[in-house]
Amino acid sequence: MAHSHDHTVCVEQALAEAERICEERGSRFTDLRRRILKMIWQGHKAVKAYDLLDQLANEGGSAKPPTVYRALDFLMEEGLVHKIESLNAYIGCPHPGDSHVSQFLICDKCETVKEVTSRTLSEAVMAAATSADFAIRRQTLELHGLCSNCRQGAKAA
Amino acid sequence: MAHSHDHTVCVEQALAEAERICEERGSRFTDLRRRILKMIWQGHKAVKAYDLLDQLANEGGSAKPPTVYRALDFLMEEGLVHKIESLNAYIGCPHPGDSHVSQFLICDKCETVKEVTSRTLSEAVMAAATSADFAIRRQTLELHGLCSNCRQGAKAA
DNA sequence: ACAGTGTTGTTATGCTGTAACATTGTTGTG
């Protein structure tokens, strides 16, 4: 988020929801997966797979790429994490559980990624697809630019 | 394109336009860049950098990655080619010259990529950004699914 | 105890992309 906030709340909420969702579905929210999800939630920036790998290594133990990618695959399948294609990086979903299509606002300055779900936008996407007789199964919608906060900083300076 | 067509026309037109645009701007449409643009236009699918590399190698000579990536950078800067982030692949722009934001319809079956420029969609994107007080500089909008042709094939079968 | 399944560890490799420096080609100037 651009504005400051108590981020520990974000993290705890995300972990609690993940726990609940996996419980419901009978999928296993193991310690490794929990650790990685927590790392991804260390802020509102998208996190790179190899940064996760490094952090795992620092916590002791010798982590290898598959460890991280398998956890990421799991988290994405469960809808707990999204991949930002234009960054090759991963971000926690702020509202997993309820199925949704999302769009991302990515600030190129502070790197904050905000997930939004605009109904209007979704409908426009649908309309565009329909008029081309195209059946959407998955969408990547990533908007890069400057967040409100970073633009105000620029003006002040 | 899903429907069959005389693709040599597409290619020739793309190359001619590229020539014209570079001429206008005083940028150099060298032989290498021309060859690579032509390869990208071998169809309406997105092409991978290392496939271009292989083709260069096959045409004799020992091409290395930077050769390809530099050409791609040039072509993208001139707006002759777009990158499809969700595929790590590159596709020729069917209407370079006129500045535009585009969206891509990517068929997961036949791999055809269609570039569209929907005004409604662009406006919805703008509206979503504005309402989040976000200033867009670049957008990635990639819709994966099935094109009309591939769905009809499925029904018939 | 045991089989079956899912998770993690390990090794190796493939794909994607760039940094840095050498060489060659092009353009304009005296």
Add this chain to the structure above:
DNA sequence: CACAACAATGTTACAGCATAACAACACTGT
């Protein structure tokens, strides 16, 4: 033409992103 300046390409080396294949371990239910 000789020469400087710059753009483009060649070359080597490496960094970053991701998966295949198999081994070891853990959890489940019988």
